[in-house]
Amino acid sequence: MHRRDWLKGTSAAGITLLSSRWVTSAEAADALSEKFPRLAEVALSHATSLGASFADFHLMQTDSESLFAREEMVQGVDADSKLGCSVRVLVDGAWGFSATENLSETAIRKVTESAIALAKGQAGWRAKPIELEILPAYQGNWELPIEVDPFTVSLEDKVEQLLGINRSALNTGANYCFSYLLAVRERKWLANTFGSRITQSRVRLHPSFSVTLTDPKQGGFASRESFLPPRAAGYEHFRDWNAVEEAALAVEQAKEKMAAPSVTPGKKDLVIAPSNLWLTIHETVGHPTELDRALGYEANYAGTSFCTPEKLDDLRYGSERVNIFADRTAEQGLSTIGWDDDGVQTKGKEFPIIKDGIFRNYQMAMGQAALIGRDGGSNGCAYSDGYDSIPIQRMPNISLQPGTDDAVTAESLIADVEDGIFAEGRGSWSIDQQRYNFQFTAQVFHKITDGKLDGMYKDVAYQGNSVDFWNACDGLGGKGTYEMGGSFRCGKGQPGQGAPVSHGAVPARFRQINILNTAEESGKKTASKCDCSGGGTAWA
Amino acid sequence: MGLSKQDFESLGEKILNLVEADGAQLWLHETEDLQLRSANNDITSNGVVDRFKIGITVNYGKQSASIEINQSNDEAIREAVKKVQQMAKLAPEDPEHLPPVEPGDYLTPINFSEATAGMNPEDALKQIRPVIEQGRSAGVDSAGYLERSISSSAQINTNGVFIHEQSTGVKFSITARAAEGRGSGWASTQVTDVSELDLAAVGDSAIQKALASRNAKARKAGRTTVVLEAPGVRDLLSILSWNLGQRNYDEDRSFLNGLVGEDQELIGNQIFGENATLYSDPLYEPAPCGVHYYGIPRKKTMWIEDGVMKNLMVQRFWAQKNGIDPLPWPGNLIMPGEGKSTDELIASVEDGVLITRLWYLRQVQPQTLLYTGLTRDGTFAIKDGKIDGPVNNFRFNESPANVLKNIVASGKQERVLGSEGDSPMHVPPLVVKDFNLSSVSEAS
Numbered sequence: 001m002h003r004r005d006w007l008k009g010t011s012a013a014g015i016t017l018l019s020s021r022w023v024t025s026a027e028a029a030d031a032l033s034e035k036f037p038r039l040a041e042v043a044l045s046h047a048t049s050l051g052a053s054f055a056d057f058h059l060m061q062t063d064s065e066s067l068f069a070r071e072e073m074v075q076g077v078d079a080d081s082k083l084g085c086s087v088r089v090l091v092d093g094a095w096g097f098s099a100t101e102n103l104s105e106t107a108i109r110k111v112t113e114s115a116i117a118l119a120k121g122q123a124g125w126r127a128k129p130i131e132l133e134i135l136p137a138y139q140g141n142w143e144l145p146i147e148v149d150p151f152t153v154s155l156e157d158k159v160e161q162l163l164g165i166n167r168s169a170l171n172t173g174a175n176y177c178f179s180y181l182l183a184v185r186e187r188k189w190l191a192n193t194f195g196s197r198i199t200q201s202r203v204r205l206h207p208s209f210s211v212t213l214t215d216p217k218q219g220g221f222a223s224r225e226s227f228l229p230p231r232a233a234g235y236e237h238f239r240d241w242n243a244v245e246e247a248a249l250a251v252e253q254a255k256e257k258m259a260a261p262s263v264t265p266g267k268k269d270l271v272i273a274p275s276n277l278w279l280t281i282h283e284t285v286g287h288p289t290e291l292d293r294a295l296g297y298e299a300n301y302a303g304t305s306f307c308t309p310e311k312l313d314d315l316r317y318g319s320e321r322v323n324i325f326a327d328r329t330a331e332q333g334l335s336t337i338g339w340d341d342d343g344v345q346t347k348g349k350e351f352p353i354i355k356d357g358i359f360r361n362y363q364m365a366m367g368q369a370a371l372i373g374r375d376g377g378s379n380g381c382a383y384s385d386g387y388d389s390i391p392i393q394r395m396p397n398i399s400l401q402p403g404t405d406d407a408v409t410a411e412s413l414i415a416d417v418e419d420g421i422f423a424e425g426r427g428s429w430s431i432d433q434q435r436y437n438f439q440f441t442a443q444v445f446h447k448i449t450d451g452k453l454d455g456m457y458k459d460v461a462y463q464g465n466s467v468d469f470w471n472a473c474d475g476l477g478g479k480g481t482y483e484m485g486g487s488f489r490c491g492k493g494q495p496g497q498g499a500p501v502s503h504g505a506v507p508a509r510f511r512q513i514n515i516l517n518t519a520e521e522s523g524k525k526t527a528s529k530c531d532c533s534g535g536g537t538a539w540a
Numbered sequence: 541m542g543l544s545k546q547d548f549e550s551l552g553e554k555i556l557n558l559v560e561a562d563g564a565q566l567w568l569h570e571t572e573d574l575q576l577r578s579a580n581n582d583i584t585s586n587g588v589v590d591r592f593k594i595g596i597t598v599n600y601g602k603q604s605a606s607i608e609i610n611q612s613n614d615e616a617i618r619e620a621v622k623k624v625q626q627m628a629k630l631a632p633e634d635p636e637h638l639p640p641v642e643p644g645d646y647l648t649p650i651n652f653s654e655a656t657a658g659m660n661p662e663d664a665l666k667q668i669r670p671v672i673e674q675g676r677s678a679g680v681d682s683a684g685y686l687e688r689s690i691s692s693s694a695q696i697n698t699n700g701v702f703i704h705e706q707s708t709g710v711k712f713s714i715t716a717r718a719a720e721g722r723g724s725g726w727a728s729t730q731v732t733d734v735s736e737l738d739l740a741a742v743g744d745s746a747i748q749k750a751l752a753s754r755n756a757k758a759r760k761a762g763r764t765t766v767v768l769e770a771p772g773v774r775d776l777l778s779i780l781s782w783n784l785g786q787r788n789y790d791e792d793r794s795f796l797n798g799l800v801g802e803d804q805e806l807i808g809n810q811i812f813g814e815n816a817t818l819y820s821d822p823l824y825e826p827a828p829c830g831v832h833y834y835g836i837p838r839k840k841t842m843w844i845e846d847g848v849m850k851n852l853m854v855q856r857f858w859a860q861k862n863g864i865d866p867l868p869w870p871g872n873l874i875m876p877g878e879g880k881s882t883d884e885l886i887a888s889v890e891d892g893v894l895i896t897r898l899w900y901l902r903q904v905q906p907q908t909l910l911y912t913g914l915t916r917d918g919t920f921a922i923k924d925g926k927i928d929g930p931v932n933n934f935r936f937n938e939s940p941a942n943v944l945k946n947i948v949a950s951g952k953q954e955r956v957l958g959s960e961g962d963s964p965m966h967v968p969p970l971v972v973k974d975f976n977l978s979s980v981s982e983a984s
């Protein structure tokens with residue numbers, strides 16, 4: 001099929017029709033804003049009259065649109081809209097939560113009663129009451145600044161760009177290619193008994209592709225996924241991506257991977273690009289410094305943490321040059337928002353997690369700071385992934401700060417490596433439930449010989465211990481090398497919730513890191529014909 | 541819980557009456573979840589959560605689009621139908637698109653229980669309280685999660701399909717942690733009928749593991765024989781099942797391509813150990829599941845029998861193209877066992893490791909289906925057929941394909957939870973040789 005054939009017979013008016021299909025959602029949002037004060041009043045007054053010392057009411061609408069193209073075919077044109085509300089109550093030191101998609105006053109009274117029943121059913125047998133901090137009352141409005149609303153861009157433009165990626169890959173020699181675009185808009189209305197009434201809206205975008213080469217004769221295949229991270233941004237994030245060029249490069253790199261020598265396992269110096277390092281930051285610094293985790297709230301699922309409260313202001317987490325900073329205000333940050341889902345204003349709550357190598361602070365939601373005797377209360381890290389989820393502590397944007405020397409680049413870090421590896425692109429990831437032992441792969445592992453890139457390796461994974469790893473960091477790129485990666489779906493909680501989060505990073509060098517040969521790990525005695533991509537869409 | 545079969549029928553009819561496209565497929569789904577989470581021997585978060593979904597896929601010839609909404613008022617439905625039709629008209633033709641499925645021969649599902657549907661928050665709190673108190677009196681910190689779900693759905697299309705299904709399920713898992721000596725234990729269960737639930741037994745099992753795993757000794761990593769308890773077996777079999785697709789195999793990008801020679805057939809060939817059998821059956825009483833996959837009937841299906849690859853999952857388009865029958869994604873997985881007790885399995889091992897559960901499994905190498913992950917919440921040394929105390933945890937790098945070649949013995953099937961997915965499964969603990977414990981994890 002020729003790429004534009006599908007447009008034949010479709011009038012221009014038809015195309016703009018599609019782009020208007022979300023306009024009604026914007027109108028619906030205005031209608032919800034009008035309805036919101038009354039619904040909030042119903043929930044909060046009912047909760048208070050039934051004995052709640054605190055209550056909040058969340059109204060949320062999540063819209064998404066996704067397009068999936070496989071080779072020269074568009075196989076997924078999907079839209080999704082989820083609207084509903086929840087009531088969270090605190091009664092005699094116990095939480096209750098209930099949610100429904102039904103926005104009638106009767107339904108809201110009913111969920112309020114369910115939440116109250118859950119809280120009251122704990123009376124008389126709790127070991128400890130839940131205590132909250134007093135939060136200021138805000139009347140606020142926040143909207144993520146974007147250039148082009150992705151929900152107003154025509155399907156034609158989106159499809160054209162996706163098929164262009166696939167064509168570029170196929171023309172360069174890929175056997176298979178898929179490309180994907182996901183756009184999400186979250187609208188949130190929050191009211192609580194402190195008196196806050198907050199309305200917020202944000203958009204995020206995840207364009208991606210994956211190319212695959214097969215070699216049926218040798219029985220091998222190799223893939224290379226795109227590096228472009230998801231961002232809290234408008235359509236410009238996709239529009240301005242030179243994906244056609246990257247797809248061609250990806251195919252060349254996949255070919256090179258198939259033919260590359262299998263790595264010799266052992267200790268090697270490692271330079272890691274931001275496109276890979278963001279996920280390492282996420283797993284080795286982000287999750288261990290969640291206070292709820294450190295205190296055991298996630299023990300039955302995500303796990304606990306090596307980073308226990310007595311290590312605050314004491315643990316040498318990394319070398320002196322390591323500074324890792326948290327915020328919910330960074331431009332294009334996936335975690336960026338005006339107020340968190342407890343109603344804590346995020347501006348002014350930014351904080352260092354690691355300062356000059358020392359562990360300085362945890363991520364916290366409402367009421368958690370007091371559990372470790374910290375002043376200042378929550379640092380704005382609560383999030384709920386939909387109307388049907390209770391807010392829990394989730395990650396802010398957590399980023400590795402540039403080194404002090406602006407002249408340092410990936411090239412100059414590589415120049416000081418005799419025998420090493422330069423890793424690019426997110427591969428697979430795994431880490432233990434207390435965040436000691438990690439193992440990561442990448443999309444591309446370049447070989448470094450005597451300070452220069454020297455082809456590629458295949459079958460590589462790097463493995464280590466979080467604290468040892470950050471202490472082995474002896475070089476960081478300067479300001480100009482800073483890039484932000486991120487994930488749409490960081491997983492936590494029971495039931496599971498997916499949170500979007502960004503991680504800025506500079507290229508960084510780590511000395512003498514344990515390198516595994518994954519072909520040997522899989523039990524193959526001889527070097528395999530494989531690469532080590534993987535990961536896919538699992539939760540990070 | 542509101543909608544009856546009749547309600548689904550009339551809602552479906554109402555939506556189909558609005559559709560002007562050539563074909564349409566509807567997926568109507570109502571759920572009511574009850575969630576109780578605990579940590580540090582207290583209830584933490586919880587919830588009563590109602591959800592409703594209307595999924596609509598329409599097509600004009602080979603142009604197709606889908607929409608999902610959760611509001612069921614007339615205006616929302618009208619708008620959704622209008623939008624999805626606009627989207628479909630603008631979508632490029634998909635040469636692989638097929639019209640909605642024809643009605644099939646559907647089994648009568650057995651995965652619904654009135655008792656489970658009747659469980660309310662007060663009942664659930666009453667059931668969980670003694671388990672939490674059990675932890676307090678044993679001097680451990682317990683953290684757990686109980687979830688009761690009721691689901692009611694209808695699959696409807698313009699080719700005359702109407703399938704109504706109801707199901708219930710309860711899942712429960714609990715982790716007990718002993719601060720002194722850094723012990724940790726985990727146990728779980730999953731049932732269709734709440735009256736089969738024995739939370740105290742699960743809680744007790746986690747506590748016993750936590751106490752027994754205190755003061756772990758150091759043990760080196762390396763390939764060894766392991767007794768893998770049912771939760772870990774379930775994880776590895778889930779992963780394997782996600783990768784049993786016919787199309788990827790035909791396109792030379794499956795781990796299965798590496799298991800047969802160039803001129804060898806995969807189907808009918810023994811590629812795993814002869815004690816490896818894996819099948820699905822919606823009417824399997826200990827772990828039943830739904831009877832269709834988007835309108836395609838699910839039947840009892842043998843995937844691997846005595847090590848011989850019997851079937852792969854085939855999508856509709858791929859089936860049509862290759863003149864074979866479609867074989868849908870299964871809703872459950874069953875691996876028969878030899879029925880030996882865990883003690884008997886341990887007794888058969890001279891030197892090895894007993895693993896309670898696996899964690900954070902991620903694919904490292906798709907070509908060999910190499911996965912990495914960790915042991916967690918109760919790992920013990922085995923020496924001369926006996927437990928020889930707790931040991932540190934490990935990171936493993938292993939392929940489920942290797943595991944199915946290296947089964948030495950198997951135990952009694954259990955319906956438990958794992959770390960990867962929660963479809964019903966009934967699998968035994970296994971003794972597996974040459975399991976690659978790749979590095980030590982300090983986590984406890």
Ligand SMILES: [Zn+2]
Binds near residue numbers: 282287489490539540
């Ligand atoms: Zn995460």
